[in-house]
Amino acid sequence: xxxxxxxxxxxxxxxxxxxxxxxxxxxxxxxxxxxxxxxxxxxxxxxxxxxxxxxxxxxxxxxxxxxxxxxxxxxxxxxxxxxxxxxxxxxxxxxxxxxxxxxxxxxxxxxxx
Amino acid sequence: xxxxxxxxxxxxxxxxxxxxxxxxxxxxxxxxxxxxxxxxxxxxxxxxxxxxxxxxxxxxxxxxxxxxxxxxxxxxxxxxxxxxxxxxxxxxxxxxxxxxxxxxxxxxxxxxxx
Numbered sequence: 001x002x003x004x005x006x007x008x009x010x011x012x013x014x015x016x017x018x019x020x021x022x023x024x025x026x027x028x029x030x031x032x033x034x035x036x037x038x039x040x041x042x043x044x045x046x047x048x049x050x051x052x053x054x055x056x057x058x059x060x061x062x063x064x065x066x067x068x069x070x071x072x073x074x075x076x077x078x079x080x081x082x083x084x085x086x087x088x089x090x091x092x093x094x095x096x097x098x099x100x101x102x103x104x105x106x107x108x109x110x111x112x113x
Numbered sequence: 114x115x116x117x118x119x120x121x122x123x124x125x126x127x128x129x130x131x132x133x134x135x136x137x138x139x140x141x142x143x144x145x146x147x148x149x150x151x152x153x154x155x156x157x158x159x160x161x162x163x164x165x166x167x168x169x170x171x172x173x174x175x176x177x178x179x180x181x182x183x184x185x186x187x188x189x190x191x192x193x194x195x196x197x198x199x200x201x202x203x204x205x206x207x208x209x210x211x212x213x214x215x216x217x218x219x220x221x222x223x224x225x226x227x
Contacts, residue, residue: 042201042217090155100144100205104155
């Protein structure tokens with residue numbers, strides 16, 4: 001139990017729709033990172049948020065966007081969904097921006113039909 | 114995206130056997146982490162390594178940060194059925210600055226025959 005919670009656990013959408021995934025970080029952690037994990041692959045870094053601002057982004061298009069709130073919880077938004085967006089989306093929190101260790105939630109399984 | 118070279122891809126062993134897996138990179142890493150992921154769950158941190166040559170244990174697990182800073186290995190001794198899962202290496206490349214993104218391997222799938 002890492003203390004990182006994600007919702008929903010599963011989601012089914014159709015192409016072109018928009019989706020919002022949510023994450024509550026571990027208590028006291030101010031940094032949240034989002035990853036996409038396709039089946040049989042390792043997680044791919046999407047972006048990181050520190051104190052409500054984006055702090056680094058991976059190789060994902062602008063239709064992937066995020067937010068971090070004052071309580072350090074976070075959202076991942078994906079617009080104009082494509083079939084290839086089907087994956088497990090993982091949220092990870094860290095104690096601080098300088099901390100390498102990340103604690104993961106159980107993920108949201110997104111299926112795009 | 115960028116990924117680490119992790120091997121072997123999968124292992125099927127008998128309970129009680131020792132297991133070894135490793136990760137390599139073409140560039141230097143500042144940190145190596147080893148995670149285990151069970152089906153339907155997020156990765157869980159097993160061991161964190163911060164210095165070249167560092168050897169760290171966590172129960173039956175031992176991991177080392179390679180002296181070239183381009184590799185790491187994980188050993189599991191006397192495997193038990195609950196060791197089943199996918200093991201991932203992850204690391205932070207040198208020069209990443211304050212961007213603490215982790216680069217991941219493709220995972221080693223471990224099956225243990227009781």
